[in-house]
Amino acid sequence: MTGFSTLRFARSVAAPVATLWQGWTAPAARAIWAAPSPEVTVEFLEADTPVGGREVSLCHVAGEEDIRCEVVWLVLEPGRRSVNSEVISRGGLTLSAALVTAEVQADGEGARIEVTVQLADLAGGMEAGYRTGFAAGLDNLAGVAGRMMVISRRIEAPVARVWGAWWDADTLPRWWGPDGFSCRTARIDLRAGGEWVFDMIGPDGTVWPNHHRYGAVLPEARIDYALHAGEGGPKHADAWALFLPVEGGTEVTLGMVFASAEEWQGAKGFGAEALGLQTLGKLAALV
Incomplete structure (x- = not known):
């Protein structure tokens, strides 16, 4: 049975808005912070970030079948807002589809990112993984932006x-x-x-x-x-x-x-x- 949910995440970052935006969108930066834990290795097969551009990656975990993530950038308002679709699959079976909206704004001397994920869980049990993955990813992003x-x-x-x-x-x-x-x-x-x-x-x-x-x-x-x-x-x-x-x-x-x-x-x-x-x-x- 398909389940639908809306997940929200936010982080404040000790870096300017322009830096946080690059950290969120630039493929070289995304490759650094994307893995949610040391046990996960993310391999980027394709990455392009204009509107309509596609990002394809594989998540490798020892002893498990790879998870494939396909992203398409739908809206890019530099320094303000992005919207992308995201489809997760394993072994050719689609597990979930999501619409991810990120809004970036100044926050004191730093910046803040707020992410909304509208998730369609097609396999069951994906919501917990999304909560863990996005929370860890944004923690990593904050660390990356702080040395960028x-x-x-x-x-x-x-x-x-x-x-x-x-x-x-x-x-x-x-x-x-x-x-x-x-x-x-x-x-x-x-x-x-x-x-x-x-x-x-x-x-x-x-x-x-x-x-x-x-x-x-x-x-x-x-x-x-x-x-x-x-x-x-x-x-x-x-x-x-x-x-x-x-x-x-x-x-x-x-x-x-x-x-x-x-x-x-x-x-x-x-x-x-x-x-x-x-x-x-x-x-x-x-x-």
């Missing part, structure tokens, strides 16, 4: 030109990095599954080894990548770049989830946000 940096810049050039300056092995090293910094490339292979191994050289000659490892790439829309401290070095952050056509040009958003809160605090102390905006400024000047 998000910066944006509007560039007066079409998406194709901005993308071309970013996703080109000759052009990217010319502008990447803050004012006064240069790049010395050891190896560059710009593709999904590719990498860029390089040194960033500061104005005083200090060398900062870097290694970008690329994940999903959606041409003229999104690049996901991981930042490592040089080849074989520890991972500093999971990052993404979004390219959105807007009136008069392109809005570029750069997001990063740092490996730990301590790493994020260190980056903030180093002026990471200002330096990131300088980097996007160099891109704007080039195009």
Whole structure:
């Protein structure tokens, strides 16, 4: 028998609205906080977040058959509201269908997300899983948002030109990095599954080894990548770049989830946000 219920969840987050929004919608961030517990591994097979975009993931639990989750984004009002459908299945059998509405707003110096799930339980027993899963997921999201940096810049050039300056092995090293910094490339292979191994050289000659490892790439829309401290070095952050056509040009958003809160605090102390905006400024000047 099908059961219907409406579930509500809310969390306050010590991060700006724009950061919380990216944490909720950006595939690279969702992949970090989606698993409700350490026993669950979430594998994203497909992820795209424009209106009409689809997200497909598998939840792996040792000794159990995988659970498949298919999401379609129906409404996206950046920094305000999202609506998506969600269908859960196992072994080809549909277990539940839901409509998920999330509303984001400022909350003092931080932000707050309120999620409403309109659930159709087709198999019985799904409501308890939804309550546990969403509660744990929003706890994880709050933690992720607290160690996330998000910066944006509007560039007066079409998406194709901005993308071309970013996703080109000759052009990217010319502008990447803050004012006064240069790049010395050891190896560059710009593709999904590719990498860029390089040194960033500061104005005083200090060398900062870097290694970008690329994940999903959606041409003229999104690049996901991981930042490592040089080849074989520890991972500093999971990052993404979004390219959105807007009136008069392109809005570029750069997001990063740092490996730990301590790493994020260190980056903030180093002026990471200002330096990131300088980097996007160099891109704007080039195009």
